[in-house]
Amino acid sequence: MKKYLISLKSFIAFYSSLAFGVINFIVCFAVCMLFYIGIGGKIGGFWDGVALCAIICLITMALNFTLLYFGLKILFRPIKRLLGAITAIANGDFEARAERKIHRYRTDYVYMHELDELVVNVNKMAQKLQKHEQLQKEFVSNVSHEMKTPISSIAALSEMIEGGVSEERAVRYAASIGAEANRLSKLCTDMLKLTRLDSGAAVRLDETVRIDEQLRQCIISLSQSYGEREFELNLSPLSVRSNAGLLNQIWRNLIENALKYSRPSGKIFVRCCACDGFAQVSIKDEGIGISREKLDKIFDRFYQCEESHKELGSGLGLSIVRTALDLLGGQIEYESEPGVGTEARVKIPL
Structure with a gap:
């Protein structure tokens, strides 16, 4: 299976060649006709020839502009769709996706062209950012919950001790406070380890x-x-x-x-x-x-x-x-x- 149906450079080269081919044909035809008419003595004078050349140049430029305009308009359609998606993602909307046009002839190719591949990769990036955002929210929520439990236990046990309890209970409550503090310490240590691993820093394997x-x-x-x-x-x-x-x-x-x-x-x-x-x-x-x-x-x-x-x-x-x-x-x-x-x-x- 080939990667692209047609590459962008081939696309641009095709339309440019077509435009300039038509231009060259018109210019050559016009020069030949001008030369033929000039020999026949049907040109009024030098300035009439200059005016005719100017008209031919304007017609040629108009044809060139028209061909390139509509050709590049087709090329820039996926760029506009991609730009809209990238703008939305940059503004924090990670659910945004670039529209991908499915071509009926694309069954034998992975991508239509380089821009089609870019659209696919931008959508993958948005999907990963969306997943990362969800994980981050879940992580913050879970951390808050996991830290709240031992902190609440420590606060409650401390209040009991301050309120006055027997020595035996005070010792037992103090032991429970120590256990909850150790649990909280382990949670913080594990989160720190996980954060360091998630940072993506290069790991030496030597x-x-x-x-x-x-x-x-x-x-x-x-x-x-x-x-x-x-x-x-x-x-x-x-x-x-x-x-x-x-x-x-x-x-x-x-x-x-x-x-x-x-x-x-x-x-x-x-x-x-x-x-x-x-x-x-x-x-x-x-x-x-x-x-x-x-x-x-x-x-x-x-x-x-x-x-x-x-x-x-x-x-x-x-x-x-x-x-x-x-x-x-x-x-x-x-x-x-x-x-x-x-x-x-x-x-x-x-």
């Missing part, structure tokens, strides 16, 4: 990273917070050229999720190997699992599958994982069965 060693270190570190848990490791020595900081963040979030949502008596299986040009990592738990209808939403920001576990996280962990993997050129997929467990599979280019 570090040699031992994935198996990173996984071991993350397991040791997180085990101190979650107590003794049983892990089954199958870690082949595996090195990649990537970004150590982002990879470490990915493993910590995935392993921490496995620890949060698995049964205390359940195993957590972690393995890594090289296969088909990718470093492949699998983290599997024997936990509560995720239903199929919820599985498609787990990467949405602030989404949490289980309200009963809401206090354990901010709902941003997997969003951070997905964004980091996009920057690293990696992939992630989840497989889960309620009551059986969940497996996260990650691929990183070698």
Whole structure:
């Protein structure tokens, strides 16, 4: 399939050639006739010849202008439609779209011409801006909601303590305030990480990273917070050229999720190997699992599958994982069965 039905330069060249071809024909014909009439002695004098040449020039210019005017008028129709859409988008109307004329002969071509391709790309840009605006509004709304809950709890507990309670209750309320403060701190930290990843700053992929060693270190570190848990490791020595900081963040979030949502008596299986040009990592738990209808939403920001576990996280962990993997050129997929467990599979280019 060809890209264009006709390119703009071919279009302009065609009409210009046509116009100048007609002009040349008229001029040549007029000169020949003038020469013929002059030989026949039918020209009154020199000035009559000059007047005749002037008339021929005016007729030629009029024909040239007419041909180019209507030819370029056809060319500028999509430009006018495009200009209207761009103006609307510039004024903040991200629902605006440039009208695209569907030509009956365009079935064998991707675009009519370069302007048609530009119309398609402008519409794609507007669609992405509209989606970004929606995400931004949802993000602000979710942040407000998520921050309001711990702040309200801290305020209520503080008022109770100020109102006078027993020492035992004061200690318990103080512990609750500390927990809510930690939750708020984690939420702010996660939002900051996500904002940095969303900024689109260039990520250096020039570090040699031992994935198996990173996984071991993350397991040791997180085990101190979650107590003794049983892990089954199958870690082949595996090195990649990537970004150590982002990879470490990915493993910590995935392993921490496995620890949060698995049964205390359940195993957590972690393995890594090289296969088909990718470093492949699998983290599997024997936990509560995720239903199929919820599985498609787990990467949405602030989404949490289980309200009963809401206090354990901010709902941003997997969003951070997905964004980091996009920057690293990696992939992630989840497989889960309620009551059986969940497996996260990650691929990183070698």
